[in-house]
Amino acid sequence: MFDYTHEHAQSQEILRLVLVELNSLNLPPNPIFFTLLYERALKRDASLNKDLDDALNSEGGLTADRAQEIFDTHLLNGAIKEMSKAQNTLLRIIRNVMMQMLNTGNEFSNYAVSLGDFVRKIDRADSVQDLRLLTAEVIEDSRAIERSSMETSDRLTNAGDQITKLKEELEAARRDARTDPLTGLPNRRGLNDMIQQKINEFIQNKTEFCLILADIDHFKRINDSYGHLVGDKILRFVARTLMSNVKGQDTVIRFGGEEFAILLPDTRYEGGLVVAQHLRQKISAARLRLAESGRNLGGLTISLGIASIGINDTPDTLLRRADDALLLAKSEGRDCVMGIPTKSDSADTTEIL
Known part of the structure; x- marks a missing residue:
């Protein structure tokens, strides 16, 4: 961007x-x-x-x-801003460490010059008193460089601690940038990357996969009738239900609003239809009640659209087909699964379960 x-x-x-x-x-x-x-x-x-x-x-x-x-x-994600801020701090720490190391190098270089001078002075010394004075100077300079080394070591240790902390903050910011705060699911920021990775595997190994888009039916009516707090509870319930009814490497993503995406690796079109139908049934079988008031909310349904990977697909074309299938499910009366297979999957253009 x-x-x-x-x-x-x-x-x-x-x-x-x-x-x-x-x-x-x-x-x-x-x-x-x-x-x-x-x-x-x-x-x-x-x-x-x-x-x-x-x-x-x-x-x-x-x-x-x-x-x-x-x-x-x-275009403006708060977690990305935090990552940028942490990166700038990290660069500043590294620059300070480099300067400290350069300064330490100069101190050691100066110490070596002083030792050379002491050697020459010792050669010219003609009394025990001179040797005693020279020895005292060497000891003092040695102690000074030892103190400097200890201070430098402490600074480097402190810088290392700060870098470790920043690394943890950057990792947390990276997770936040790709995590939906309401449901805890991955958000769609990383979905294209996930799909592209599976496309690459499909090209290399012919490993098929499917993408499902699921949308909560009449969600606006829920918000209008019960308020957005109840709407948020509904979203979390759907997220939990979807998550608990997929397995293995299947991934559930909060796609946006009341819409979810489910990525099914190593799954052919027919298997994806079975998964989508299972998810639809799990949602429609539930009866919802508010824990605080005991108020019954009744049932809930979702519509699902499914598309399987095609030879010439990109993340955008696969998403578009899944979205077209979802729109077909909505137009068929909701609470159903519609699929748009590739030509290799079926001679039909759509399928209803």
Whole structure:
């Protein structure tokens, strides 16, 4: 993100498109709206474009608050800022350590020169008193360099402790950047990388895999009826249920809003359909009740779309097919599984369970 080093003609064309769209949507040309539409025109982040399209097509349209949320999620992540801050601190510590080591080197160099002088003076000494004075100087200089070495060792130890702490903070920031704070699941920031890794394995070893997108049915109605706190509890419940009903290397991801992605490595299309149907049944069989008040919320359903890897797939094309399958599931009345197989999977274009 924030890489806008394009050719002049390309930048002008994108600028023209963005201004036309801002005008047609009746949006103010502030930096947030402008940057989001500019990124959308570049078509380099499918998840950002999906969020933006969903917001634009929603009943309320792209509000300032929603635009800020999308901007923060995709372009300004707090954990990434912390990583940058920690990296700068780490560089400063390393520079200080290097300077300390250079200074120590100079001290040892000066000490060697002093010892050379002492050797020459000893050669010229003609009394015990002279030798005693020279010996005292050597001892004092030796003690001085010993003290300096101990101080340097302490500084290096302290710097090492700081570097270890920073390493832990950087690792925590990296985890935070890829973790959804509400559900504890991986977020979609790393999903494209996961899919690309599986694509590489498919190209090398023909190891097939599937991607499922699952969406909670009528989630807006839940929020409107019970409030966002209950909505958050619903999201955590669905996350737990999905997690407890996949196995092995299967990965559940909070894709955004009320939507989840499930990556199924080493799974053919037919097996993916079975998994998706099992997940749907587990959710629909549950009866929900609020622990605090005892209020019954009734049942809950999800719709799922599944796509399997194809020979020419990229992360974006696989996500798009899974999303198309999910839209088909919604259009079929929800609480169902729809799949869009590749040509090698089936002669059919869709399948309903």
